[in-house]
Amino acid sequence: MTIPHLCVVGHPNKGKSSIVSTLTENDSVRIGAESGTTTSADTFEFLLDQRVLLKLTDTPGFQRARQVLSWLQSEEVSSANRSERVKQFLREPGHAQKFPDEVALLTPIMAGAGILYVVDGAQPVSPADEAEMEILRWTGQPRMAVINPMGEPRALDEWQRTLTQFFQWVRIFNPLTASVPERLTLFRAMGELLPEWSKSISELCAGLAERDQxxxxxxxxxxxxxxxxxxxxxxxxxxxxxxxxxxxxxxxxxxxxxxxxxxxxxxxxxxxxxxxxxxxxxxxxxxxxxxxxxxxxxxxxxxxxxxxxxxxxxxxxxxxxxxxxxxxxxxxxxxxxxxxxxxxxxxxxxxxxxxxxxxxxxxxxxxxxxxxxxxxxxxxxxxxxxxxxxxxxxxxxxxxxxxxxxxxxxxxxxxxxxxxxxxxxxxxxxxxxxxxxxxxxxxxxxxxxxxxxxxx
Ligand SMILES: Nc1nc2c(ncn2[C@@H]2O[C@H](COP(=O)(O)OP(=O)(O)OP(=O)(O)O)[C@@H](O)[C@H]2O)c(=O)[nH]1
Ligand SMILES: [Mg+2]
Incomplete structure (x- = not known):
């Protein structure tokens, strides 16, 4: 059985670690009011009955998305070769020093993980966000997005319209208030992202119901x-x-x-x-x-x-x-x-x-x-x-x-x-x-x- 594995990515300080913590029910995940709390990609497993049923990798936020996208686009690349181009970006000497956060978050994705992209519904869509989404599209990996309503969710409509162009599934999700049924909705969506993940996710959902009883x-x-x-x-x-x-x-x-x-x-x-x-x-x-x-x-x-x-x-x-x-x-x-x-x-x-x-x-x-x-x-x-x-x-x-x-x-x-x-x-x-x-x-x-x- 393939264990679903997703990387939680997005801007710094937008609740990525909060989402990892809530979904994996782990309060040792570091969350902080200041930007840059997460400095490396760390994987957290969600276990039920001692069995790993989901893996989420918490990552640092994108820092230089527009520069990375420029590098990717600096050569003519056909759609079919875009993910190969992202791999090339990771192999390029000097990039680990120049783009440490992007290398940290793209490495597990290019090793096969899916993407859970997190945005802040209170802020309008910026060019830097557009660059992030474009890079994620270039990876070619299965991807879903959540809008975290961090303040007054003023830009909700705009985000919804934008995200659906880049992601297979889009929802509002607040990691600080999400009830068990709301988390289940997200898990089920993960099971739809990739056919080989659905078995593990079905077991996870059934396991959660059993555990509740x-x-x-x-x-x-x-x-x-x-x-x-x-x-x-x-x-x-x-x-x-x-x-x-x-x-x-x-x-x-x-x-x-x-x-x-x-x-x-x-x-x-x-x-x-x-x-x-x-x-x-x-x-x-x-x-x-x-x-x-x-x-x-x-x-x-x-x-x-x-x-x-x-x-x-x-x-x-x-x-x-x-x-x-x-x-x-x-x-x-x-x-x-x-x-x-x-x-x-x-x-x-x-x-x-x-x-x-x-x-x-x-x-x-x-x-x-x-x-x-x-x-x-x-x-x-x-x-x-x-x-x-x-x-x-x-x-x-x-x-x-x-x-x-x-x-x-x-x-x-x-x-x-x-x-x-x-x-x-x-x-x-x-x-x-x-x-x-x-x-x-x-x-x-x-x-x-x-x-x-x-x-x-
Ligand atoms: N009001 C509000 N605050 C939130 C929400 N989600 C996260 N926060 C707060 O935002 C801050 C950043 O949350 P993190 O989960 O550490 O964000 P992150 O994206 O992992 O941040 P970095 O690791 O620095 O990139 C913390 O103080 C959280 O408590 C939300 O939905 N509403
Ligand atoms: Mg973090």
């Missing part, structure tokens, strides 16, 4: 487990120390933050984003009224009235609050609107577990716990945040190296789903969690994630 299962399972752990997280307090409880609460806060970060980091590195930076707009600040009162939390979770409805409908799920010593639902209404519940003692309830007394150990050795967090918004917020980040990561291109910001967004869960989440939380916190609930949770999480898999 596997990822969905893995992440569904991991996300469900992570949620269960957060819902039931508690920190031990020793009764020997008076400040023990507040220290344990502080540890709980930090643990919730840390575990959330770890979870996001785990997914991102599993998906090949190794330089992952996460920016968080609302940490698990359990020390104040945040879970109740800030707008952020309302967005993630539910507003007070809704919360009452949902936790009421969850039946004994209101027990999450009753556990915190607040009594029945009429009291709950007062507590919620009056903000009584916002104190740490209210919902960060210390819990005395039926500890096992071992033989002669004194009672003071018994443990109690800070947590689990009792607030009924908590299970909803933990889930909403985890799903949001997972969805953002799903399509995140590897050329995108900026921090991932947790953007607050409202959820579209039905009342029934909200109630279900609270009931699951209650079972977990009361140590009544069953295998079939775990299965239902995983299934529900996968359904939530499935919604974004095919989205562009």
């Amino acid at each position: 596997q990822r969905l299962q893995d992440v569904g399972f991991n996300l469900a487990n992570y949620w269960c752990e957060q819902i039931n997280r508690r920190e031990p307090v020793t009764l020997l120390d008076k400040s023990g409880l507040s220290q344990a609460e502080e540890r709980l806060r930090r643990a919730l933050d840390e575990q959330e970060k770890q979870f996001f980091k785990h997914i991102s590195s599993a998906w090949g984003h190794n330089h992952f930076v996460f920016e968080n707009d609302a940490q698990w600040d359990l020390g104040s009224d945040t879970l109740m009162n800030t707008e952020t939390w309302y967005l993630w979770g539910l507003k007070q009235r809704e919360l009452l409805l949902v936790s009421g409908a969850a039946g004994a799920a209101t027990g999450l609050i009753v556990d915190a010593g607040l009594g029945g639902s009429s009291f709950l209404l007062g507590a919620l609107s009056g903000g009584v519940i916002g104190s740490v003692g209210g919902w960060l309830a210390a819990r005395q577990l039926p500890g096992k007394r071992i033989g002669w150990l004194p009672l003071a050795q018994q443990k109690e716990f800070a947590g689990p967090v009792q607030h009924p918004n908590f299970p909803l917020v933990v889930m909403a945040r985890a799903l949001t980040v997972t969805r953002q990561l799903w399509h995140r291109p590897h050329a995108e190296r900026g921090a991932l910001t947790l953007r607050t967004s409202a959820t579209d869960w039905s009342r029934q789903e909200q109630v279900q989440l609270l009931q699951w939380a209650k079972s977990l916190q009361q140590d009544q969690w069953k295998a079939k609930q775990q299965d239902a949770l995983v299934k529900w999480v996968m359904g939530e994630l499935q919604k974004v898999v095919g989205e562009g």
